[in-house]
Amino acid sequence: MAAGINIQAAWAGASGCRTCGIRQMALFADxxxxxxxxxxxxxxxxxxxxxxxxxxxxxxxxxxxxLRSGMIKLVQSLPDGSQRIVRLRRPGDxxxxxxxxxxxxxxxxVVVQDAVLCRLPLEVVTRLQRETPRLHTQLxxxxxxxxxxxxxxxTGLSTGNAxxxxxRLLLHLAETGGSNEISDLFTREDLGxxxxxxxxxxxxxxxxxxxxxLLETLGRNxxxxxxxxxxxxxxxx
Amino acid sequence: MAAGINIQAAWAGASGCRTCGIRQMALFADxxxxxxxxxxxxxxxxxxxxxxxxxxxxxxxxxxxxLRSGMIKLVQSLPDGSQRIVRLRRPGDxxxxxxxxxxxxxxxxVVVQDAVLCRLPLEVVTRLQRETPRLHTQLxxxxxxxxxxxxxxxTGLSTGNAxxxxxRLLLHLAETGGSNEISDLFTREDLGxxxxxxxxxxxxxxxxxxxxxLLETLGRNxxxxxxxxxxxxxxxx
DNA sequence: CGTTTGTTTGAATAGAATCAATGCTGGTGG
DNA sequence: CCACCAGCATTGATTCTATTCAAACAAACG
Numbered sequence: 001m002a003a004g005i006n007i008q009a010a011w012a013g014a015s016g017c018r019t020c021g022i023r024q025m026a027l028f029a030d031x032x033x034x035x036x037x038x039x040x041x042x043x044x045x046x047x048x049x050x051x052x053x054x055x056x057x058x059x060x061x062x063x064x065x066x067l068r069s070g071m072i073k074l075v076q077s078l079p080d081g082s083q084r085i086v087r088l089r090r091p092g093d094x095x096x097x098x099x100x101x102x103x104x105x106x107x108x109x110v111v112v113q114d115a116v117l118c119r120l121p122l123e124v125v126t127r128l129q130r131e132t133p134r135l136h137t138q139l140x141x142x143x144x145x146x147x148x149x150x151x152x153x154x155t156g157l158s159t160g161n162a163x164x165x166x167x168r169l170l171l172h173l174a175e176t177g178g179s180n181e182i183s184d185l186f187t188r189e190d191l192g193x194x195x196x197x198x199x200x201x202x203x204x205x206x207x208x209x210x211x212x213x214l215l216e217t218l219g220r221n222x223x224x225x226x227x228x229x230x231x232x233x234x235x236x237x
Numbered sequence: 238m239a240a241g242i243n244i245q246a247a248w249a250g251a252s253g254c255r256t257c258g259i260r261q262m263a264l265f266a267d268x269x270x271x272x273x274x275x276x277x278x279x280x281x282x283x284x285x286x287x288x289x290x291x292x293x294x295x296x297x298x299x300x301x302x303x304l305r306s307g308m309i310k311l312v313q314s315l316p317d318g319s320q321r322i323v324r325l326r327r328p329g330d331x332x333x334x335x336x337x338x339x340x341x342x343x344x345x346x347v348v349v350q351d352a353v354l355c356r357l358p359l360e361v362v363t364r365l366q367r368e369t370p371r372l373h374t375q376l377x378x379x380x381x382x383x384x385x386x387x388x389x390x391x392t393g394l395s396t397g398n399a400x401x402x403x404x405r406l407l408l409h410l411a412e413t414g415g416s417n418e419i420s421d422l423f424t425r426e427d428l429g430x431x432x433x434x435x436x437x438x439x440x441x442x443x444x445x446x447x448x449x450x451l452l453e454t455l456g457r458n459x460x461x462x463x464x465x466x467x468x469x470x471x472x473x474x
Numbered sequence: 475c476g477t478t479t480g481t482t483t484g485a486a487t488a489g490a491a492t493c494a495a496t497g498c499t500g501g502t503g504g
Numbered sequence: 505c506c507a508c509c510a511g512c513a514t515t516g517a518t519t520c521t522a523t524t525c526a527a528a529c530a531a532a533c534g
Contacts, residue, residue: 076392078396078397080397080472080473080474086388086391086392097381098381103381106385107388139377140337140338140376141338143377143380143381143383143384144334144338144380147380147383147384148343150384150387150388150391151313151343151387154391155321155323158396159395159433160315161491161520163521187481188480188482189480196395197522198522199480199481200481200483200523200524201521201523204482204483207482207483220531234316235317236317237317398490398523399489399490424512424513425512425513434490435490436513437490437513437514437515438489440513440514440515441514441515443514444513444514457499
């Protein structure tokens with residue numbers, strides 16, 4: 001996935017955006033040379049390791065983020081104190097669009113796999129939005145992507161029994177990974193928070209899949225999927 | 238809800254938009270007098286009764302819709318053939334934003350309660366979008382609203398046990414209705430499709446709530462809610 | 475090397491799905 | 505006008521599934 005990613009040493013300022021390895025998949029994809037002149041504030045690069053928060057629910061944010069590498073979870077807590085992961089962000093994705101509407105962040109954003117992100121100050125984005133129409137389409141695409149992902153999350157990962165949910169998640173991960181191998185599968189707790197099941201059920205289901213040869217353990221948290229077999233389980237319910 | 242709704246006789250053309258009773262809550266809220274001159278195509282009004290489809294998943298749409306009154310469900314079907322209601326639209330809401338990205342509709346939109354909608358041809362919206370910046374904010378608001386509603390749907394209505402889900406849905410309906418009475422509650426089948434439970438479980442849970450005096454039947458599909466009681470059930474899980 | 479943190483497994487229980495039957499209501503046509 | 509029908513709602517009995525509580529285990533870390 002994202003074959004062309006090329007992370008150089010840390011830099012600041014807009015200069016980097018022009019030559020950014022993932023620009024074509026990021027928010028600034030459609031910008032032209034002249035547009036970058038409008039960026040007068042440094043775009044910082046952040047490197048965060050697993051477990052680190054990017055922002056918190058309720059914070060009055062002053063920046064959006066583009067994820068360059070790694071993975072980030074968006075979490076909402078439930079009335080009873082437990083947590084539910086409502087979306088995952090992968091390289092090229094944008095985080096924190098809600099600040100464009102001067103709203104506080106609506107999730108806790110937490111790093112799941114070591115991440116590199118670009119911090120886009122709100123003023124930069126609003127200025128570009130005002131001066132050039134080329135950002136509009138991309139912004140709309142981002143919003144749309146969030147809606148679509150949310151819908152898939154609901155129908156695919158929060159419907160049906162535990163076996164089906166786990167199978168669909170594994171397939172999703174394998175597909176976006178472009179191979180039948182999954183490295184760095186989530187903790188069982190995160191699996192549960194994604195699928196709306198308990199960690200025990202998540203653990204049991206993974207174990208069951210292993211016994212049924214739907215999953216083969218290649219190493220510590222590294223699996224090979226029997227895609228056809230998983231598809232069958234996924235389609236039952 | 239929407240106290241000021243005032244549906245005149247059917248009309249066509251843009252003339253009506255200016256004086257529309259729900260304009261301040263709809264997509265064209267921020268438009269100014271001069272902007273309406275840009276609308277050269279008639280805006281049709283549609284009246285559809287319960288059960289009628291507005292559009293179908295996969296259709297290559299040529300219009301967005303603003304809901305003036307009634308209720309509409311957005312449905313996605315699952316691999317196993319059953320259906321899941323992914324969102325509800327109420328007066329002032331917009332349907333079919335995805336056509337702005339030249340994408341086919343992503344749901345089946347079906348009328349739940351007799352509805353009146355305005356059909357906004359794609360060309361009208363894209364033209365306005367090009368000529369005036371005043372639509373951008375509203376569009377972004379609409380997208381944002383869809384995301385937020387999707388997130389709430391997931392955490393509120395698709396998490397926890399059946400009692401909690403039903404309670405939270407009833408509270409949601411009562412709150413958006415602005416009273417502790419709910420008229421025209423969904424069919425049990427729709428309840429199930431919203432909450433990800435079977436129709437039998439939905440029925441049983443409603444019956445249980447009635448026995449526990451959390452709901453009082455006022456008439457055919459017309460209930461009064463014990464809000465505090467429901468809130469207690471909603472918060473447990 | 476012991477402590478912490480996450481994983482696995484077991485047994486008991488609670489919850490929901492399933493299958494099946496019955497009841498209710500509004501609409502239709504004789 | 506009434507009898508019947510179709511569609512939805514309710515209820516029961518049973519089976520299956522997931523949660524809960526508890527314990528043992530494994531790996532990672534200071």
